[in-house]
Amino acid sequence: MSSSETVAANPEGRTYGRGGVPPAGAMERFTSYDVEAFEVPGGREEIWRFTPMKRLRGLHDGTAAFDGTAAIGVTGGDGVTAETVGRDDARIGQGGIPSDRVGAQAWSGFREATVVTLDGTPEPVTITLDGPGEGATAVAHLQIRTTPHTQATVVVEGRGSGALADNIEFVVADGSKLVVIVTEEWADDAVHVSAQHIALGRDATIVATSIAFGGDLVRISPTVNYTAPGGSAELFGLGFADAGQHLEQRLLVDHSTPNCTSNVLYKNALQGKEGVTDAHTVWIGDVLIRAAAEQTETFEFNRNLVLTPHARADSVPNLEIETGEIAGAGHASATGRFDDEQLFYLQSRGIPEDAARRLVVRGFFGEILSRIPVTELRERLEAAVEAELAFTGV
Amino acid sequence: MSTLEIKDLHASVTTDAGAKEILRGVDLTVRAGETHAIMGPNGSGKSTLAYAIAGHPKYQITSGEVLLDGENVLEMTVDERARAGLFLAMQYPVEVPGVSMANFLRSAATAVRGEAPKLRTWVKEVKGAMEDLEIDQAFAERSVNEGFSGGEKKRHEVLQLSLLKPKIAILDETDSGLDVDALRVVSDGVNRYKAAGDVGVLLITHYTRILKHIEPDFVHVFAGGRVVESGGAELADELETNGYVKFTGAGAAAS
Helix, strand or coil: CCCCCCCCCCCCCCEEEEEECCCCCCCHCCCCCCCCCCCCCCCCCCCCCCCHHHHHHHCCCCCCCCCCCCCEEEECCCCCCEEEEEEECCCCCCCCCCCHHHHHHHHHCEEEEEEEEEEECCCCCCEEEEEECCCCCEEEEEEECCCCEEEEEEEEECCCCEEEEEEEEEECCCCCCCEEEHHHHHCCCCCCEEEEEECCCCCCCEEEEEEEECCCCEEEEEEECCCCCCCEEEEEEEEEEEECCCEEEEEEEECCCCCCCCEEEEEECCCCCCCCCCCEEEEEEEEECCCCCCCEEEEEEEEEEEEEEEEEEEEEEEECCCCCCCCCEEEEEEEEEHHHHHHHHHHCCCCHHHHHHHHHHHHHHHEEEHHCCCCCHHHHHHHHHHHHHHHHHC | CCCEEEEEEEEEEEEEEEEEEEEEEEEEEEECCCCCEEECCCCHHHHHHHHHHHHHCCCEEEEEEEECCCCCHCCHHHHHHHHHHHHEECCCCCCEEEEHHHHHHHHHHHHHHCCCCHHHHHHHHHHHHHHCCCCCCHHCCCEEECCCCCHHHHHHHHHHHHHHHCEEEEEECCCCCHHHHHHHHHHHHHHHHHCCCCCEEEEEEECCHHHHHHCCCCCEEEEECEEEEEHHHHHHHHHHCCHHHHHHHHHHCCC
């Protein structure tokens, strides 16, 4: 390992940018549908300080032309209703409210939204989200909703070129379960800044997996709101950052009602290259347990595996608790290189070093990929991991 | 007929205070068909000897030789040593999250045998070996050593021994942390391995109890980083009675 490698991790779980004075916590997060309600960020703000603003293509400061469109395609089937609706549709906004300027920009800018309603036990649905094309910028709005007691699986595939700001709402009705896998399989030039708004009804469950492979800059901000007791959120993530790539995941799980659970596991691997901007991953895990949220049970964990020099992983877990009446709360973060003991063990059984490394990385991601219930997708993603590894010769 | 020759082996670890010599001239030859027990007090360097032979990067060999059938083991990478026919059953097997035992065993067997074992016979072979060691088949789908108890880890070390069939096996405190039943199961496994091939065993242990199950041809007392006395099985009985006190003095003198 060369000394130019940067591994940044924060085992204490709290990082307060400048001067050590805590900013207003996630409890007091500002939200608005109106882009003008947010000041143009300069990059030093707590929520923007990790993001390379110059690479945002003007999505944040009003300079983006929004001259393109991002097509949304939906595979149909029994129990699947896809509608294109106007801004005034009463359902829009039931998932949540933007909390940064790019989210509000996308909200202020969309003309039509796609609403996909899932009812009963439909076959897995695939929704494609196409970038506006190289050099173009666009906004989009997508809402995925379930009816009560529905059990459904949705794959949202982000692909193509250009810069896209969007809001994706997940409105999960009482007693229903939504399994969703969102993949970021963008071309090398793409910029995707996405606010995911998850609203869980009574005894509703979401199992959301976020897969980030492609793009120049991908910044995903999922927020979970529990609108009634008994909700459960399982949030998994897998990112593979190559040289020059910036992959940012900013989660907020807002426990405001009793008897809800959340479980977060995000894993990133990074491989940089000399002479290219560092491969960079950012994981922010904010969990709030408000005074009313008694018997909350929550755990969040971020692991980053640094495969090469010239890579940087930032990890900031943060837990704010306003009640002592909880079932359990924990968080952890670990960033490391290859574990030499693991390599020694595998090699001591005759497995060559390169094969041993591949086994370890496959194993690292296997924990996330093995949970994906759509076989074809899982195999495609496993192949993508193999291709990434073959590329560097890890 | 394989032979492992250790000649005047010196090895050090790097500490904050500089290099610290742990092995101070080890001489030992293990031939196929022989079982050698190395016994010694804590901190005498027994485990270091095992890891140094296997090629753990923590230890630097400063002088001496290790030869397997005349080939210089010290010039080989860790995996080359294993493919050449050396095996180390570790005192603390490493957890590898996300890699299933089944996948690991097949990868190891493929590497050591030089070709992927035929799937049908392989499944049978693994199943039989697991049954011999009273390991539940469900372990095949679990991550390597992850969440295993001490005894389960040791059984899996011997499982690997039985599948990889090395020429020379080094067992580092394989008996530690085992209850009476597990000790019997693990010892039976080692004895089956010995009986099935013309192989050599180097058994490193702190206690004599495993020697009641696996009969040694030679017993060596290890102290101060070297072999200070060698004898037959009767030497173990003497250690059982008198302890290591007599030898720790000798080790200190040697240093």
